[in-house]
Amino acid sequence: MEQILQQLLNGISLGAIYALIALGYTMVYGVLRFINFAHADVFMVGAFLAFFLGQNLPANSIASTILVLLAAMTGCALLGTLIERLAYRPLRSAPTLNVLITAIGVSLLLEYSGQLFLGANPRTFPPVYPSAQLTLGGVILSGNQLLVIGVTAALVLLLQLVIYQTKIGAAMRAVSLNPDAARLVGINVNAVIAFTFALGSALAGAGGVLYAINYPSIDPLMGLMPGLKAFVCAILGGIGNIPGAALGGLILGLVETFVGGSEASTWKDAVAFGLLILILLFRPAGLLGKPLPEKV
Amino acid sequence: MLTVENLAVAYGAINALQDVSFAIPRGGIVTLLGSNGAGKTTTLRTISGLVKPRGGKIFFDGEDITRLPPHRIVQAGLCHVPEGRMVFTNLTVADNLRLGTWRQPDTARTAANRDYVFSIFPRLQERLHQLAGTLSGGEQQMLAIGRALMGNPSFLMLDEPSLGIAPKLVQTIFEKIIEINQRRGITILLVEQNASLALDISSHAYVLESGHILTHGPSTALRADPRLRAAYLGE
Ligand SMILES: Nc1ncnc2c1ncn2[C@@H]1O[C@H](COP(=O)(O)OP(=O)(O)OP(=O)(O)O)[C@@H](O)[C@H]1O
Ligand SMILES: [Mg+2]
Numbered sequence: 060m061e062q063i064l065q066q067l068l069n070g071i072s073l074g075a076i077y078a079l080i081a082l083g084y085t086m087v088y089g090v091l092r093f094i095n096f097a098h099a100d101v102f103m104v105g106a107f108l109a110f111f112l113g114q115n116l117p118a119n120s121i122a123s124t125i126l127v128l129l130a131a132m133t134g135c136a137l138l139g140t141l142i143e144r145l146a147y148r149p150l151r152s153a154p155t156l157n158v159l160i161t162a163i164g165v166s167l168l169l170e171y172s173g174q175l176f177l178g179a180n181p182r183t184f185p186p187v188y189p190s191a192q193l194t195l196g197g198v199i200l201s202g203n204q205l206l207v208i209g210v211t212a213a214l215v216l217l218l219q220l221v222i223y224q225t226k227i228g229a230a231m232r233a234v235s236l237n238p239d240a241a242r243l244v245g246i247n248v249n250a251v252i253a254f255t256f257a258l259g260s261a262l263a264g265a266g267g268v269l270y271a272i273n274y275p276s277i278d279p280l281m282g283l284m285p286g287l288k289a290f291v292c293a294i295l296g297g298i299g300n301i302p303g304a305a306l307g308g309l310i311l312g313l314v315e316t317f318v319g320g321s322e323a324s325t326w327k328d329a330v331a332f333g334l335l336i337l338i339l340l341f342r343p344a345g346l347l348g349k350p351l352p353e354k355v
Numbered sequence: 356m357l358t359v360e361n362l363a364v365a366y367g368a369i370n371a372l373q374d375v376s377f378a379i380p381r382g383g384i385v386t387l388l389g390s391n392g393a394g395k396t397t398t399l400r401t402i403s404g405l406v407k408p409r410g411g412k413i414f415f416d417g418e419d420i421t422r423l424p425p426h427r428i429v430q431a432g433l434c435h436v437p438e439g440r441m442v443f444t445n446l447t448v449a450d451n452l453r454l455g456t457w458r459q460p461d462t463a464r465t466a467a468n469r470d471y472v473f474s475i476f477p478r479l480q481e482r483l484h485q486l487a488g489t490l491s492g493g494e495q496q497m498l499a500i501g502r503a504l505m506g507n508p509s510f511l512m513l514d515e516p517s518l519g520i521a522p523k524l525v526q527t528i529f530e531k532i533i534e535i536n537q538r539r540g541i542t543i544l545l546v547e548q549n550a551s552l553a554l555d556i557s558s559h560a561y562v563l564e565s566g567h568i569l570t571h572g573p574s575t576a577l578r579a580d581p582r583l584r585a586a587y588l589g590e
């Protein structure tokens with residue numbers, strides 16, 4: 060029983076990071092209907108921003124952790140809007156395939172300029188966050204898990220507020236439903252898209268920091284696997300669907316942890332992707348996705 | 356107020372509009388008639404900036420708006436209620452109306468516009484917190500018009516407001532169109548397939564056929580034109 064609870068906890072905290080990244084994929088898909096493959100590399104940049112700042116901050120400090128998180132989120136928000144402005148906006152009326160290929164190009168650009176300027180060797184992430192653990196009747200809640208779960212819950216709540224309670228959030232939903240109708244009521248669709256990139260990239264930045272705190276070896280290609288997994292989560296939950304991305308993250312985190320802790324541990328990635336295929340077979344639009352009507 | 360000069364629009368190799376010119380003075384209701392595929396919707400979409408023309412110019416209040424992005428055209432006071440209504444079905448009625456005031460800093464004016472919308476369409480106030488997708492077709496049309504009025508337009512383009520709506524509601528909506536024109540002084544360009552109704556409420560009409568202006572004149576004169584009676588009034 061305790062072991063199951065422990066695994067549940069581990070799974071949730073892993074899933075939370077996937078969810079943070081998955082939200083960015085799904086939000087951008089919502090407004091532009093394409094997969095921003097460079098998103099995983101924004102996650103990596105977030106980790107590196109925190110790395111450089113964290114080296115110069117006092118270790119084992121909550122304040123340092125918060126500072127590093129905020130810096131990575133701001134930096135990534137700027138990077139995200141910059142990518143949108145320079146790479147995607149000029150292609151607004153181009154076919155989706157062109158935009159997808161451009162996204163892969165931006166992704167490669169970030170990865171290999173990362174290797175060029177930062178070196179390909181892994182670096183050790185500074186211990187900004189105090190390590191501690193709480194034992195609750197045989198279940199160990201590590202400080203890291205508390206951080207990941209707490210920060211993710213706060214950010215997801217905040218995102219929910221922005222999307223469902225503010226005017227810009229309503230505009231995002233309007234653009235996602237019908238960009239032309241949004242234009243006709245006077246919404247500056249480009250501004251809404253830029254805002255969406257900023258929001259999604261900030262979440263990826265936070266994800267990068269949390270990931271690096273938990274797996275403190277970072278390198279310019281570190282975004283690949285978590286990015287791919289988060290992409291799976293977004294599809295799993297129903298691409299374009301925000302609660303779906305969070306749900307997909309949780310499910311994948313749990314599945315991975317439970318398979319990883321069993322005899323079949325080496326199969327955990329295979330099981331994760333197998334699950335994706337299985338769910339899509341029965342629910343092509345994902346768990347919470349609605350089958351999209353043909354676009355008129 | 357709105358002047359269109361030699362407008363030409365093509366979708367790929369298909370010419371949708373050729374050499375379309377007209378001028379709509381401030382204050383009246385003008386109607387644009389034409390059969391299916393004549394280019395009425397294309398004309399409106401080009402004026403509101405969704406479609407970029409291949410040639411020609413569009414002036415609004417003396418300003419060249421041909422190359423402006425759609426949201427700037429709305430800011431200038433020219434609003435377009437699109438064919439098929441296009442309300443945001445995933446948002447509440449209140450949010451739909453709120454989005455009509457994008458970038459409008461004047462909160463007093465917003466409140467006044469809202470009151471006005473509720474005064475002509477009380478149904479919207481009753482349904483305020485309902486998702487727009489749950490409204491009937493007629494109610495969605497009211498919402499689409501209300502949403503446009505929230506943007507404080509001086510010129511309103513309506514694309515087939517009677518499309519797919521119960522006859523009783525069509526009557527109501529047309530009465531409101533007249534009222535918006537007379538009481539608010541908003542100039543109206545009306546696109547309709549229901550030519551008889553449109554000619555009744557407009558002072559002037561243009562007839563579009565296969566992408567060009569076939570004829571135009573006072574609505575009473577067009578109503579009497581035997582060719583048009585045969586083609587559009589089914590007489
Ligand atoms: N997006 C598009 N791509 C290609 N052709 C189009 C497109 N939109 C319209 N057309 C073509 O342009 C012509 C004019 O269409 P438009 O929608 O403007 O006509 P309409 O007068 O509004 O017709 P209706 O009364 O059926 O609404 C038609 O031949 C139509 O097939
Ligand atoms: Mg039409």
